[in-house]
Amino acid sequence: MEITLVVMAAGMGSRYGGLKQIDGYGPNGETLLEYSVYDAIRAGFDRVVFVIRPDIEDDFNACLPSALTSSIDTHTVFQTYTLGLPKGLTIPVGREKPWGTGQAVLAARDVIPGPFAVINADDFYGEHAFQSMATFLRGLPSAGESVASALVGYRLKHTLSDYGSVSRGLCEVSAYRELLSIEEAPTIKRSKGGIVAVNAEGSSRPLDGDAWVSMNFWGFAPSFWPVLERAFDTFLKTKAQDIKAEF
Known part of the structure; x- marks a missing residue:
């Protein structure tokens, strides 16, 4: 095949x-x-x-x-x-x-x-x-x-850049590693307090560095x-x- x-x-x-x-x-x-x-x-x-x-x-x-x-x-x-x-x-x-x-x-x-x-x-x-x-x-x-279908997932902390923000898909994953949902986060970056996602209005929320994210590697x-x-x-x-x- x-x-x-x-x-x-x-x-x-x-x-x-x-x-x-x-x-x-x-x-x-x-x-x-x-x-x-x-x-x-x-x-x-x-x-x-x-x-x-x-x-x-x-x-x-x-x-x-x-x-x-x-x-x-x-x-x-x-x-x-x-x-x-x-x-x-x-x-x-x-x-x-x-x-x-x-x-x-x-x-x-x-x-x-x-x-x-x-x-x-x-x-x-x-x-x-x-x-x-x-x-x-x-x-x-x-x-x-x-x-x-399948998605290759990455730990968020391993996908960040030292030169600015990145866009990632934040994955909700079950205990059986089933993908439940993806939330697009177009602006993720490191800050003094850790990793944050910034929205269009400029407000930020903290993210877990061990969270699973998508970099758009899919299989079908x-x-x-x-x-x-x-x-x-x-x-x-x-x-x-x-x-x-x-x-």
């Missing part, structure tokens, strides 16, 4: 101020994306699908070493704000960016034959994360309608596709006229 890694690299980079997904960080200018693909290859993934915007295609392709892409089957798909929209849907004036993470994943559906994982291009996950996810995906039933069975499609359809019916809405 083949397993696929979907890399979301279509982000606008508005907060970072550039194309963070193709900036070099390693000793020889390696990108975070290169580390992820390398770790995925070592973990036994069979295919990598890059989801990008058409306008960054040339720069994106230039940052991928041929030695890396020749070691695994790769595909590139485009995410645009018109992708998957029903005929007749009116797009609000001023809408230019795509519709978010869910739509980015849907852009890759036609080139994913089986179980798959999803990551961001501009985060570092670590080798063990890819090994754990590959084990989960290969353990899914080869037939049937399993809706099993193929039966997830119709679930995602129905959710996107519902989103468009209720949120399409919101110029800032994301799915």
